[in-house]
Amino acid sequence: MKAFRIHGYGADPVIDTVDVPRPGAGDVLVRVAAASLNPLDVKLQRGYMQAFFPLTFPYMLGSDLSGTIEAVGDDVSGWRAGDRVVARTAPTSGGALAEFAVVPADQLVRLPDTISFERAAGIPTAAGTAWQALFEVAGLGAGQTVLIHAGAGGVGSFAIQFARQVGARVAATASGDGIAIAERLGADLVIDYRNQDFTKRVSDVDVVLDTIGGDTQARSYEVLRAGGFLASIAAPPDEAFAKAHGVEAAFVFHRSDAVRLATVVDKVAAGVEVLIDRTVPSRDAVAAFHHQASGRARGKILLTNAW
Ligand SMILES: NC(=O)c1ccc[n+]([C@@H]2O[C@H](COP(=O)([O-])OP(=O)(O)OC[C@H]3O[C@@H](n4cnc5c(N)ncnc54)[C@H](OP(=O)(O)O)[C@@H]3O)[C@@H](O)[C@H]2O)c1
Incomplete structure (x- = not known):
């Protein structure tokens, strides 16, 4: 699969071809439909967050994603292949900017049919x-x-x-x-x-x-x-x-919390707008990353799963 990665602090992000990850116990494998960038991704790449989120390289960027469950690991209940989900991965894990992502099942939130995958990916962080x-x-x-x-x-x-x-x-x-x-x-x-x-x-x-x-x-x-x-x-x-x-x-140090994420997803379902700066195919992730780094975005930069 394709994945957007960095090979060290300060290194330019690149699109690599890697193996599809396997979900461990308690995890699910999500076929990513859309992901969003955050200033955090830029700070991680620059090495500013090393004290809080030390990275292991190569590091797969991105923590906000939406998609459908592809496979379920051991000890996971309540989720099955095909479920529409939105999630935030831990910053040290990253992995949202890829064709597939492993997500702990306790970080998943069900995505209502009324919210598109693109808008959903702009919600978590x-x-x-x-x-x-x-x-x-x-x-x-x-x-x-x-x-x-x-x-x-x-x-x-x-x-x-x-x-x-x-x-x-x-x-x-x-x-x-x-x-x-x-x-x-x-x-x-x-x-x-x-x-x-x-x-x-x-x-x-x-x-x-x-x-x-x-x-x-x-x-x-x-x-x-x-x-x-x-x-x-x-x-x-x-x-x-x-x-x-x-x-x-x-x-305020944002911590992923599926209960809070479910609350804000409900708000979007009820009409809160996801302000979208742009939606681009993932193959354009490098340009999108630089736009995020500019600090001038008008809302969320979304990447659809088109590598
Ligand atoms: N602590 C945490 O857990 C946590 C969580 C999320 C985000 N953050 C941090 O919070 C910051 C904001 O995140 P974000 O996702 O909202 O960023 P963002 O979407 O990149 O913010 C971009 C916006 O900031 C505006 N802006 C830049 N300088 C400004 C200024 N001096 N006064 C008013 N507006 C200004 C820009 O408007 P103009 O182009 O008009 O200047 C632009 O629309 C980032 O530093 C991010 O890393 C921290």
Whole structure:
């Protein structure tokens, strides 16, 4: 089968021909219909995540996938060949950008017929992270205000919609055509971050979802109300800095969780949009990877199983 791999940190990804993997006990083999890229794939390739996710080479890229079950390993119940599924593999395992992927059965979520394989592949990491950060970590609720940075990005596009659904007021940052996208997804206020200082446009915010880090994170403390919450998925917040501003701050480390994934899949089935930057055949994975690395994507970059 074909697989999109790297042979070392910093090495350009290439399409290799490899054996179809065999599912071990507790695993299933999925015939991948679609996969999506994430900034994580780029950070893994660059070696930035070695301390958290040490890789073994050659490493098969990709953790978000959808498809049908091809074969079931020993000790797996409740799943059978032909089932439509969506899943997130562990980053150290990767393997989504291939014709077949081995997935632990406890990470599988059933995919309703109403969601295409392409849209499904865009859900796991981005939607799961948005959900974990907003609700499980920051405790966002009805009537609160949230500032979401990078509202036209993979995580931000889901975060805007989830936050609106629980009855929060949503401000988001974006630029260029991302502004109209963030508005369409439901943001009450979109701040053109390249031309406007977001700290002058919002104040007394209950929650900030920081997807950027650095100076954006540092300035975000100014817009929080006393006792507000900064949840960063980009860089660990400085606790002393947070304390000095009278707010709480936490780094959110997205962990795969099939229950959470099932929840966000249900949201998509009920109408939440998977913002798609582009859908390309897997044979164009190298170009797609470079586009992901640009940091300019408008939502998810999807790869269909066409090698
Ligand atoms: N901690 C975790 O577990 C976890 C999980 C998921 C993601 N992440 C991280 O979270 C970050 C966001 O992920 P993602 O999937 O949403 O990325 P993404 O889809 O690549 O985000 C791209 C978007 O970011 C926008 N952007 C770039 N700089 C910006 C700025 N200064 N202010 C506002 N918007 C800006 C871009 O808009 P413009 O082109 O208009 O600038 C673009 O639309 C990444 O660093 C990713 O690695 C962490």
